[in-house]
Amino acid sequence: MNDEAFVVPGFKASAVSAGLKKDGGLDMALIYCEVEAVGAGVFTTNKVKAAPVILSKEHIRNGKVRAIVANSGNANACTGDQGMSDARDMALIVAQQMGVSEEEVLVCSTGVIGLPLDMSKVRDAIPKLANGLSEDRLMDAARAIMTTDTFPKLSYREAQIGDRPFRVAGIAKGAGMIMPNMATMLCFILTDIEIDAETLSKSLSGVVDRTFNRITVDGDTSTNDTVLIMASGLAGNGKLSESDEKLFVNALEEVASDLATMIVKDGEGATKLVRISVKGSPDQESASKAARTVANSLLVKTALYGNDPNWGRIMAALGRSEIPVRQDSVDIWIGNIQIVSKGLGLGEEAEHRAAEVMKQKRYELIIDLNQGQWEDYMWTCDISHDYVSINADYRT
């Protein structure tokens, strides 16, 4: 894809190597909106929150944003008062540099936990970030927020409201474990749609719930997880009708879904991306619990790695998921191969064919509870030897 395709009117981005990452790679990014943008955010539910999360939640409250400054290499988490002060300084320096208000700057950090940010490096980098701002450097920003991610993650959509085109671009970094600490997900979405803060926030929450909240790598939630959106309004579409709003949410969901599945695909050591779909649930919550429990089961995830249609592990996960499962009504498919009917295995031939499906890089595992009309899903990955290596051996 041509880099030009990623331009969203009103926005510029840049990235530099500030020296926070040991390997000397890009580790700071700035996203700037030339006009006052409408903003919204969704933040980690972890009670241990990194300083930049606390700050950005505070700054986004009024719905007005001009810039996002982000760094990799250091999460600025579990850093106490010094950490809060450093996060505030990052916002302040960017604000002064760009001539905007401090409250209009959002801050995100990802990387090592428990060590103070090297603020002299951050201070030196910010003028360079400002000087480097350009319409077509969003991919560089995607590179600068990577930690153990193996590829930068960017997604882009265009759609139309009436005769007015609008754009949605998003970058994300994934649940590759941050050396040496934890999985952090960051996602920044830019759009030129004209929209009010309340509708933007509502749209983002709904989309996050159907995308980023439907992925799991290892069941751990980071102290730094953040999804931010900024809308420049330059598409000039005027007030959104209900059907316009749906068009926007669709485009937003496509971008978020792209990025969410890229994150799982790039999970540490992951070799495949599997959609766990639960159907026939007696209620929504049970469908969600069942999908989450199966998607997070270590036994299921190692079986996915081994291409093993080990349905007993799936049944056991359903049984402990605190849903009213009736074991003799459960059907299970791997792709289009049914391996369980009414709670009983369909035998070696079916399992052999299912094992073939499991050799694919991406497939669906479908569980039909046959107890109602509700459904839900999760995207998960397998757990491989490399997952253990990445997370055990980083200091050796």
Add this chain to the structure above:
Amino acid sequence: MNDEAFVVPGFKASAVSAGLKKDGGLDMALIYCEVEAVGAGVFTTNKVKAAPVILSKEHIRNGKVRAIVANSGNANACTGDQGMSDARDMALIVAQQMGVSEEEVLVCSTGVIGLPLDMSKVRDAIPKLANGLSEDRLMDAARAIMTTDTFPKLSYREAQIGDRPFRVAGIAKGAGMIMPNMATMLCFILTDIEIDAETLSKSLSGVVDRTFNRITVDGDTSTNDTVLIMASGLAGNGKLSESDEKLFVNALEEVASDLATMIVKDGEGATKLVRISVKGSPDQESASKAARTVANSLLVKTALYGNDPNWGRIMAALGRSEIPVRQDSVDIWIGNIQIVSKGLGLGEEAEHRAAEVMKQKRYELIIDLNQGQWEDYMWTCDISHDYVSINADYRT
């Protein structure tokens, strides 16, 4: 220890190779009480229950037990009506063989899920089990219930009530994953204490809660988990006073605690046994939730494997454990080395010394929330490359 030391008056045991395990090892065990024993049991909370679990729950209701028959190699789980009928037949054949009532026989199975039991092999083995019964063969029974366990698990205690000695012996099999399916824990405890069914049941529940419910290998709960106790009454201690009851519970807890930690130590691929202790909690439930979340965190468990005092992962696990944690009051120790004070890391020197402690096979990780007086703990193990191999590669 001399085998004779394991004799509990009233009880005999035996084990045979029935041919249910592919490797031809011991795979069926019988435990028999020569007098009517008082019995109690604790069973899996998984909603998907194996046939023998359903049957044994039914049979133990009246508190009278004469025999336990157990097999490894096949879990008789997810086997439908045929599985229930096979479990009933196992009890019936043993009952006829021993001249006791069918309802006095408990049945346990562990092994492959979803395949029918080979009942002709079971039928042939039961007379041999009856013929082999002997006072000193409890260790053989422990061997016969092993699946991927690497060593048989037996614990024994003697204590006294007044001038009357009594004995408690227990065998268990662990949360080594059952090839090819799931972690099942089985434990059979024998005692000659004279006790009523209600007190026995209450004592067992309390002890299980403090021992077997405080261990985790991979967070999965089996469809077959079962702890059974039989009391022959031959110690002739008469009615138990409150302090006698405590003596008994102490001995029972020592045996159960031994077996529970053996199970974690023998967790698949585990290289170390770590006690996660949470102190200073504002309430009991929070202490329990915190200990469980840390003990089950994949990130923490891979760090344990890597001898990495990665306290950021511990803080992150506390933060998502749904307890009212105040991050700036948390202290963390590895053994006697403090690595976190008031939520902040104590630096490289402390971490270096903590990493030395982590090279031990068994140590304690202590989290003080400094928010109250409640505490709780969990025993956990590390997650190694071998865990992934054992659970991914069994068919290759």
